[in-house]
Amino acid sequence: MRFRLSFCIFSCFIIIHLLFTASINNAETNDAGEFTIDHIIPHIGGRYSYTSFLNNSHYYDFVTDWQEPAPGIYRQTHNNKDGSQDYAIYQVNEDTIVGSESGFALANGEGSIEKTIAGTNFVFQRQSPGGIWVSQYKTIDSYNNITEYKCACQYMGLEKINILGQDVQAAKVIWEKECTAARQSLYSEWGPAPFFSKGEDWYVEGMGLVKRTCRISYEDSQELSCVVLLTEILAGE
Known part of the structure; x- marks a missing residue:
């Protein structure tokens, strides 16, 4: 459950500066207030520390890094x-980001890979305030479980928020995502869990995601509230 839930909390959708103040000064917003690729993907080589909360209680911490294995x-x-x-692996084409693969690996070497096999997983398309983009796609994982997803996002414009003690202009995006378990493999001991989630994201240009709030509903279970916060910018090696 923890791995499936962590994907829900941080997917649907981060850079190195020695001082946070330097990051803020370099994250200049464009004049038109558009939502651009520079809001989603930070400078390559950056590492960020995040804390997540589930139903107002501390859930788990993680460190995120970005790499560019190929152009x-x-x-x-x-x-x-x-x-x-x-x-997660993303393909970038001009002003569009498409998710092609995601997965997890346990400390003991076990894990799973989920690849898109139909439709298009649009993670991002350049938008002016009020712009909407949607995606509908199907994936298959290492256990041959097939899952269908629907996701709709809307860019609401720039909004001032406080991150790590600094007031910054962040691009606000609201979204809804639905997961339907289309087919569970006979050879799998577990299958994808259907869910419906909706939330709000805030992105800072040149820094990526700095805050997410969302609610997740699984079948026959209580609705969960989730928060993800950027807690530290880590220096690169």
């Missing part, structure tokens, strides 16, 4: 304190 291909990795990793 136009970006890998976002969440390193958890128990030695496990969650990751």
Whole structure:
């Protein structure tokens, strides 16, 4: 459950500066107030520490880093304190970001990969305030479980928020995401859990995601409230 829930909390959708103040000064917003790729993907090599909360209680901490293994291909990795990793791979084409693969790896070497096999997982498209983008796609994982997703996002414009003690202009995005377990493999001991989630994200240009609030509903279970906060910018090696 923890891995599936961590994907819900941090997916649907981060850079190195030695001082946080320097980051803020370099994160200049564009004159039109548009939502651009520079809000989603930070400078490559950056590492960020996040804390997540579930139903107002501390859930778990993780460190996120970004790499560019090939031109136009970006890998976002969440390193958890128990030695496990969650990751996502994105393809960038001009002003569009598409999610092609995600997965997790346990400390003992076990894990799973989920790849898009139909439709398009639009993570981002350049938008002016009020702009909407939607995606509908199907994935298959390492256990041959097939899952369908629907996601709709709207860019609300720039909003001033306080992050790490600094007031910054952040791009606010609201979103809804639905997961439907289309087929569970006969060879799998577990299958994808259907859920419906909705939330709000805040992105700072050149820094990526700095805050997320969301609510997740699974079938036959109580609705969960989640918060993810940027807690520290870590120096690169």
